[in-house]
Structure formats: C-alpha cells, structure tokens
Amino acid sequence: MSENEPSRGSTPPFPFTLVTLVDSGGPPEWARVWNALERLLDDAKGPAAFLEVPADGAAHDQVLAAVSAVPPEMKKVLVLGIGGSGLGARAALSALKPLQRGPGAREVRVLSNVDPVTVADAMAWFDPADTLLNVVTKSGGTVETLSQFALFADRIRSRGGDDALARGVVVTTGPGEGTMRKVSSSLGCPTLDVPPAVGGRFSVLTPVGLFPVALAGHDTEKLLAGARRVVDGIRGPDRAVQPAIRSAAHHFDLMGRGVSVRVLWPYCDRLASLGDWFCQLWAESLGKKGDSGRVGQTPLRALGSTDQHSLLQLFMEGPREHCLTFMTVGEPWPAMPVPDFTSLEPALGEFAGKDLCQVFDALGQGTMAALVQEGRPLARIHVPRLDEESLGALFAHFEVETALAGYLLEINPFDQPGVETGKLFAHGLLGRPGMDDYRRQAQALLTEEKES
Ligand code: PA5
Numbered sequence: 001m002s003e004n005e006p007s008r009g010s011t012p013p014f015p016f017t018l019v020t021l022v023d024s025g026g027p028p029e030w031a032r033v034w035n036a037l038e039r040l041l042d043d044a045k046g047p048a049a050f051l052e053v054p055a056d057g058a059a060h061d062q063v064l065a066a067v068s069a070v071p072p073e074m075k076k077v078l079v080l081g082i083g084g085s086g087l088g089a090r091a092a093l094s095a096l097k098p099l100q101r102g103p104g105a106r107e108v109r110v111l112s113n114v115d116p117v118t119v120a121d122a123m124a125w126f127d128p129a130d131t132l133l134n135v136v137t138k139s140g141g142t143v144e145t146l147s148q149f150a151l152f153a154d155r156i157r158s159r160g161g162d163d164a165l166a167r168g169v170v171v172t173t174g175p176g177e178g179t180m181r182k183v184s185s186s187l188g189c190p191t192l193d194v195p196p197a198v199g200g201r202f203s204v205l206t207p208v209g210l211f212p213v214a215l216a217g218h219d220t221e222k223l224l225a226g227a228r229r230v231v232d233g234i235r236g237p238d239r240a241v242q243p244a245i246r247s248a249a250h251h252f253d254l255m256g257r258g259v260s261v262r263v264l265w266p267y268c269d270r271l272a273s274l275g276d277w278f279c280q281l282w283a284e285s286l287g288k289k290g291d292s293g294r295v296g297q298t299p300l301r302a303l304g305s306t307d308q309h310s311l312l313q314l315f316m317e318g319p320r321e322h323c324l325t326f327m328t329v330g331e332p333w334p335a336m337p338v339p340d341f342t343s344l345e346p347a348l349g350e351f352a353g354k355d356l357c358q359v360f361d362a363l364g365q366g367t368m369a370a371l372v373q374e375g376r377p378l379a380r381i382h383v384p385r386l387d388e389e390s391l392g393a394l395f396a397h398f399e400v401e402t403a404l405a406g407y408l409l410e411i412n413p414f415d416q417p418g419v420e421t422g423k424l425f426a427h428g429l430l431g432r433p434g435m436d437d438y439r440r441q442a443q444a445l446l447t448e449e450k451e452s
Contacts, residue, residue: 015392024376028246037234040400049198053205054231060220077106077215083142086110097270102218136171149183223389226388248400259297260297263324266327267304278299279299281398284416285402316370326379332385
C-alpha cells in the first residue's frame with residue numbers, strides 16, 4: 001500500500017504526508033472499514049464528540065477571553081494535569097517551542113507526576129507573585145492533581161490570602177459535581193469547561209490544551225484549522241486517501257496478524273512528547289476486553305537518532321512483533337554547518353561543511369532503508385513544516401485513527417475500565433471515608449505477593 005497527501009486541485013497541500021514503505025499485511029477489508037467509519041461519524045454527537053471539537057468556535061472564544069483576563073503580572077504558568085489532562089499540552093508546547101510567539105507570551109510548564117522530588121522542583125520555580133496556576137482535571141477528582149493543587153494553593157494563599165487564590169488560579173474541569181468544580185466555585189476563580197462527551201485523551205483541542213498553548217503565545221486558531229482539515233477530510237468525498245483512515249485500516253490488519261507492538265519513531269526531539277501523548281491514546285483506547293477476547297497493541301515511543309543505539313537492534317533482529325511509524329520534519333531547523341577539522345583527522349571530512357540537519361537526515365534515511373531491507377512493516381509521516389497547523393492536523397489524525405481502530409476492533413475506545421481498580425485501592429490506602437475494604441484488600445494482595 002502506498003498513499004500520499006489528499007490534496008486536490010487548488011486545495012492547499014495537506015499539512016503532512018503518510019507513505020507506507022513496507023506493508024506486509026493484506027489489502028484492507030474496505031467494507032468493514034467504511035462500516036466502522038459510518039458508525040464513528042454517527043457517534044460525533046455522542047461518544048465520538050471529539051470530532052466536533054475543532055469546529056467549536058464558542059469554546060475557543062471562551063479560551064481566548066480567559067487568556068485576555070489573565071493578570072499582566074502573571075508572566076509564567078504552571079499547569080497541573082495528568083494523563084489526557086497534561087500530555088497534550090506538553091506535546092504542543094514542546095513541538096511549537098522554536099516558533100515565533102505572539103505578544104504577551106508566557107513561559108508555560110506542565111506538572112503531571114506526583115513524585116515529591118519533581119514537585120519540589122516545580123515549587124522552587126513557582127513564584128505566586130508572577131505565576132498563574134492552571135488546574136486541569138476533567139473528573140475533578142484525580143489524586144495527583146488534587147494533592148498538587150493543595151500544595152501550590154497553599155503557597156498562593158500564604159502570600160496573598162483568598163483574593164490571591166481567586167486571581168492566581170484558573171480551573172479547567174468538567175461539569176457536574178467534581179471536587180475541583182466545587183473548589184473553583186468556592187474560590188470564585190475563572191473556570192473553563194471540558195465538554196462532558198470528550199474523553200480526557202481526546203481533549204487536547206478543548207480548553208484543556210488550548211488555554212496553556214494560547215498562554216504560551218501560539219496561534220490556537222491555526223491549531224484548530226489544521227485539525228479541521230483532517231475531520232473535514234474523513235467526512236468528504238476523498239475518504240479513501242485520508243491518512244487517518246488508511247492508517248487505521250492498516251494497523252487493524254497488522255493487529256490481526258499478531259503484530260503486537262506499534263512503534264512511533266519521531267526523528268525530532270520536539271515530537272518526543274507527541275509520541276508520549278500518542279502512547280496513552282493508543283494504549284488506553286484500544287487495550288480492552290472485547291466481546292471476542294482481549295485486544296490492543298502496545299505502543300512504544302522511540303526517538304531518532306538516539307534509539308538507533310538502543311531499540312533498533314531489537315526491531316531488526318528480534319521477534320517479528322513490531323510495526324513502525326517514522327516521523328520526519330522538513331523545517332524549522334537552525335542552520336548549523338559542521339566545522340572542518342580534517343587538519344586534525346581526515347576521517348572528520350565526512351561531516352565537514354555539511355549542515356547538522358543533513359547528518360541527522362542521513363541517519364534517519366539509513367535506518368529506514370535498513371528496516372525496509374529487513375521487511376519490517378514501516379510507514380513514514382513527513383511534516384514539511386512543524387507549526388500550529390500541522391500539529392493540529394497530527395493531533396486530529398492520531399485521534400481519528402485511534403477511534404476508528406477501536407470501532408474496527410469492536411470495542412469502546414473512549415472508556416478505560418481497567419484503570420479504575422487501582423484508583424479505588426489508592427483511595428482506600430489514603431483513608432477516604434467508606435473505602436476501608438479497598439485498603440484491606442490492597443494490603444492483603446500485596447502481602448500475599450511478598451510471601452509467594
Ligand atoms: O484519558 C483519560 O480519560 C485519562 O487519561 C484522564 O485524562 C486522566 O486519568 C486524568 O483524569 P482527569 O482529567 O479527570 O484528572
């Protein structure tokens with residue numbers, strides 16, 4: 001299979017291309033794919049509401065108004081959020097970092113893990129006088145985010161009392177009775193809404209990701225416009241060439257052939273966090289107990305060229321269980337000609353005068369060629385220019401691909417029942433009223449494990 005950008009006539013080129021270099025599967029079962037796509041599109045007003053997000057101008061306006069209302073002395077922003085409430089913003093901030101930013105751009109960081117050393121570092125950076133706290137939790141009740149909130153809110157209150165909390169905190173949360181929703185109404189601080197039908201890992205283009213990205217000075221309208229290219233494409237007449245649909249069909253086929261690991265391999269440090277975001281999306285959406293048994297495919301994020309010195313050996317000669325998606329970027333890169341040191345050693349002449357980007361590119365091309373020679377299932381996404389528009393398109397591409405793969409697998413890609421048990425045990429261990437049984441069960445399970 002080989003597919004390219006779905007551009008037509010005078011339509012501007014699609015923000016990225018997808019080419020399958022080695023297929024090693026069979027032809028997609030198109031009837032099944034179109035059926036799954038119809039069901040997905042029908043669900044856009046229900047569980048697949050993420051499809052409506054890029055066109056939600058009202059939510060975007062709410063975000064821009066909230067950005068304008070942030071007090072000017074707030075030069076920095078700390079986002080608290082984990083899983084789908086943190087990974088997307090981190091991916092966007094990292095991917096867009098070298099771009100020109102708009103006036104009033106803030107320095108934005110995301111804190112997810114509750115590891116006390118990491119939190120202590122963030123506390124050392126956090127100055128309540130100039131740092132806004134954006135607490136992001138769709139459910140409003142996530143242990144990591146709520147415990148971090150208490151630590152940072154205490155810093156803000158100690159400096160300026162409750163007024164400072166109302167001025168220095170913005171909450172992004174779902175509607176309903178969640179703890180953080182109640183906290184925000186007690187504080188009287190600005191609150192942004194997460195659409196209830198959009199699952200956490202599909203929420204990067206809602207206020208969850210848009211608010212931090214806009215505060216960092218990036219163009220969120222372009223981000224949404226890029227995403228609309230993908231969503232409009234799967235609704236339009238050229239469905240058969242849409243990268244998200246072809247890729248979902250391809251990976252569904254590979255899963256059926258026992259290819260149990262999917263490697264996303266950006267050749268670009270700025271896309272490493274996008275790889276982490278994708279891993280959560282693919283793992284949590286597809287790893288399910290379906291009606292016909294357990295399904296899913298383990299996602300793995302590699303990074304070029306670093307992982308040529310680590311994981312590549314396994315992909316080349318290990319078990320035939322991997323398929324790979326390379327991601328390459330055309331621009332922007334800083335010019336960095338390699339100085340000539342042949343006077344010291346002639347072997348250094350291989351690099352002399354070349355741009356570092358050419359060296360990087362040769363390493364990527366060499367690795368792709370080696371994988372093709374070895375017959376490993378390999379696709380390449382090439383992004384001619386990594387900017388807001390192409391990033392928005394990539395977010396939407398992976399979301400559509402993942403949801404469609406879930407519909408093909410006949411599971412619900414929008415829930416995550418398997419993560420609930422661990423949360424209940426943790427609440428029991430933390431002493432939540434009425435959850436003593438969970439504490440006792442967790443303690444018993446871990447004791448038995450130790451003794452076995
Ligand atoms: O995709 C998901 O739904 C999860 O990964 C959540 O985003 C994560 O558990 C955080 O949840 P919340 O936003 O409720 O704090």
